[in-house]
Amino acid sequence: MELESYHGYSVWGHAILQQEGILQPERYAASGTIxxxxxxxxxxxxxxxxxxxxxxxxxxxxxxxxxVDSHG
Structure with missing residues (x-):
């Protein structure tokens, strides 16, 4: 999880580990929170x-x- 202050908001970037199968390479799902x-x-x-x-x-x-840019 990565946090940044942006125009008076706290914005977060999340990486959620996805393991589909043992032989599959690791992948990360992205999401954001404000x-x-x-x-x-x-x-x-x-x-x-x-x-x-x-x-x-x-x-x-x-x-x-x-x-934030589109709602600020």
Whole structure:
């Protein structure tokens, strides 16, 4: 999980490990969360699947920043 402060909001990028099968490579589902004053503002569903935890977290942060930009 990666946290960033953005225009007065706390935006989070999440990477959720997906293990479909033992012989499958690890994949990470991305999601984003936006909070303000410790209260949930908005949360995404699964935004996509990525090969690395970092890529998934960044996708979640990108979604959260875009949401703030369009609702601010």
């Amino acid at each position: 909070t303000r004053n410790n209260k949930l503002v908005e949360a995404s569903g699964v935004l996509g699947y990525f090969d690395t935890e970092e890529q998934a977290q960044h996708a979640g942060l990108d979604w959260a920043r875009a949401w």
